[in-house]
Amino acid sequence: MADIFRAPPIHRTISHALRLAREREESETLLGEETPADRSGCIIPAQTNKHNPYSHLPVYKSIHRIRRLILASIDDPYTLDQLMSPRINVAIVRPLTDRLFDPDDISIVYCLLVNRQRFLHDQVFQAHHQTVNNTRATLCELLASRVLRKFNEENPTRMGLLVLANILVSGFEPFQNCPEDVLIDNRRLLHERDINNSAIQWDRMTNALEVGIISESKAFLASTACQRVVESLYRGRIVYTPNSMMDIIPDHYKRRGVSLYDPRKAPILNHYRLIVPRTRAILEFAQFVVLLILYVMTMVNREQSTVTWWEVTFIIYGAGWMLDETASILEHGWQVHTQNLWSFLDLSFCGIFSVYLIVRAHGAASGNVEVGVQALDILACAAPIMFPRIAFNIMPENLLFISLRAMMRDFLVLTAVAFWCFCGFLFAMSWLSRWRGAEDVHIPPVEISKWMLWIWFGLDGTGIQHSVDFHLILGPILMISFAFLGNTLFLTILVSMLSNTFSKIAADATQEIQFRRAVLTFEGVKSDAVFAYRPPFNLLAVVVLVPLRFVITPRWFHKIHITAARVLNAPILLAISWFERKHLWQKAKRGMQSGAIRRSTSTFNVLGQFQAHRELQEVFDVDPPQQMIDEIEEEDVIEDDMLEFGYSNNQRDRSKSPQATESMRRRRFSSVAPQF
Structure with a gap:
């Protein structure tokens, strides 16, 4: 069992990191003329109306396999910081990540998020488990982020961007490839499958991005790999036909799979671009x-x-x-x-x-x-x-606006609870208002409500002055009790709740912003034909x-x-x-020729020539010559060796590190040392 959970050593070198960054940057450049594309500008579509290349993935089995692993791994409540601590990371998170990651199975992220949604549901209806189900849900989100990051590291190129897009927006069915016994037990699924003659059930499919939004997996949606796909979806570099719950004007004659989009090979009047x-x-x-x-x-x-x-x-x-x-x-x-x-x-x-x-x-x-x-x-x-x-x-x-939305929700909830609780005071004072001798002192409930509202917000104390009209002793007791509870206790609780809400949002401002960006992007992709008309x-x-x-x-x-x-x-x-x-894809950067710098026109326009300190940005828009790159790579090889062997337990390897450092230092500065 120890061999199963032992993570393989990972050596991330400088050259490897720079190469990944360069490949990711090149993945956003303009598509080549030789890239195959259909008449709508879509490149390598993965799914069509009648074909789903991921129908063989064992989604049902993976969902239950992940649930069993999470239940066996977590028995006590932990916070996110504790799960990310080195001890738990080495003991639980990293082994589970390596065990679940499969380069040929892109449904693992979807299955993890489905389990997160289930654990959150269990926590609501099984409160006796303390917060252990919340911990399991958090672990599912953390594992989904780690698995997606591994896919991102292994696929940094443009085709890797397409792989990440398929992981996040390809449709999966929770009962996909489940045993026949499960279908027999679930008569509704069996009936629907018989009616549709085993056709693809697009309307019953969901994707990882949608499940992440529903389960509010903000850390997952704010991860670098996820935001890389969200940004491409938002700009329209990646296109697909989403699975909708209900269409007013359904038009699914042509279904577009997850694919890259080349505007140069698409028709000029492409109505699909209206739903980017x-x-x-x-x-x-x-x-x-x-x-x-x-x-x-x-x-x-x-x-x-x-x-x-x-x-x-x-x-x-x-x-x-x-x-x-x-x-x-x-x-x-x-x-x-x-x-x-x-x-x-x-x-x-x-x-x-x-x-x-x-x-x-x-x-x-x-x-x-x-x-x-x-x-x-x-x-x-x-x-x-x-x-x-x-x-x-x-x-x-x-x-401010992100906080305002969350604070409005808390305010309305607490106001509704307070109104429900204080209805008793309204009925009591209304029933106490009665005939006193020959004088009619009956006060309508609307007037009493107005006095209570003024006391609630601390505007006026008219209700306390007229409380003797209800009853000489009980009236003031009720009104003063309401003033203490409403104006002091409930308003103090309201201020505390709103302050706590704002503090949480401010502490995780980056995740909140990127979560809203993911929601806006996912909701912006439409399949209903009615959105093509203004x-x-x-x-x-x-x-x-x-x-x-x-x-x-x-x-x-x-x-x-x-x-x-x-x-x-x-x-x-x-x-x-x-x-x-002109602007959907970045143009490829041009380097130096004959010692003269050729500036890229894709980043700096005519107005940019008048920008102060523009050289600070332009220096990154020009690739160095190949000779300089070779020199840098040669130096990075020695640094990579230091990273890999410099902290080894082998004394012989450690003894080589100072020599390598001195040799690298001499070679690096020999060509640029000043001559006196």
Whole structure:
């Protein structure tokens, strides 16, 4: 057993590290002309409509194998720092990483994250296990990061980037390759498989990136290897067709596998580029700016008796925008959508807009002017939501907005609990208010609630003054008790909770920012055809294309959809094509020829010539000559030997280190020593 868990020695040398860094940098350069690509610009697609190259992977077996290993390895609760300590790292983490890592099995990361989600679920419903399940979930996340890092180290080139992308976004089914007995026991799975005649169940598949977001594996999503893929997905260098929960306009006639994208070999009007996360974020921001302008013009030019053209335009455009928001929720599910930084603002606006639309329609149908005025008053309450949303879009990685989202959640939870607890005080004081002689001193509950609210926020003590109207003795006791509990105890708890939340987010600011970036990227990749149409044209697309897909073949439906999307988005697609052909991939760096430095034009434009201290950056954009590289490599060989043998237990090897150091020092400085 000791031999199984013994990790092989790993010697990471300077030359090896520099070579990996150089290969990773070259993986982001422009694709060569000889690179094979199809007509859509996709290079080496891994999955198609009818083929899944990872269908042979034993996902079901790996999930249960990992669970057994984790249960056997962790019996006591540990923190993340303790799991990363040298002792536990050597005893548990590194042996499990080496045991689970398999270069031919890319589903291990997915299986680890699935187990993390399960352990977090067990911790909620099995609290008697203390926090041991949280520790097991943390270990699964740590192992997933280590395994992904090993894949990254062994695949640093451009094709390695494609391997990492397949690990994170390729779809897997938890019951993949499970025994037939399991299918027989689970009648629902067996029934679905019989209905689909063993076809690929794309809608039942999830990927490692999605499971990582659902389980809030922030350390995993913030790892270097994961962010390398997230950045490529965000820019559109890697493309794939995601697995959606529900499509309003489904068009899966052509399914794109995980592949690299070459804009030079793609059509100029490529409608698939409308769902690239970076392009999608820019378009969504522009759409919201248009919505905000229409909202302001509607409120400025509103009329009580009639509906203005500004309001009609706002209603139509707002309905299209709300359809886009609804499709986003259906695309990846409620759990993923609510992880977005500004999702609570969008959902709040959708609620206010829906109430406004219903009340406004009721007022117009009944001819009641006062009801129409109330609808506009309801719409006015959306202003505190719409204007901050612009700031959230402009600064999505600002720590203040990230903290504000989490603190709002804590505030609402504690406020709901406090309201529930203090309802008893409201009922007690309302029941104490009664007839006293001939004078009616009954106080309505609304008035009592107002007094309690003022006391809650420390604004006014009117409720304490009128507490004798409830009862001469019991009234003041109840009101003063509420003041102590509400204004002192609960507000102190609220401030402590919000301070603790902000402290946690500030301590892990990098992970929080990169987690939100991963959420934005994953949610930005869409498969629903409705996202190819800008509001309000998406309303027209739903009205026309949804009934049409039932009467024509999928091939003709796909052709009609492509034609409509390219015609309606022609200016946008032309701008995207022009920009990506120049800036999607970095141009290869050029070195020195004949002693003259040729500066790279991909990094510094004309404006960069006027930048102060630009040489500090340009020195890295020029590759040194081969002769100098050979000299550096020769010196690094001796340094590599020192790294490998300098701290050996062998006295003979250690005795060589000073000589190697002195020899290296003489050779290094002999050519540059000053002559006197």
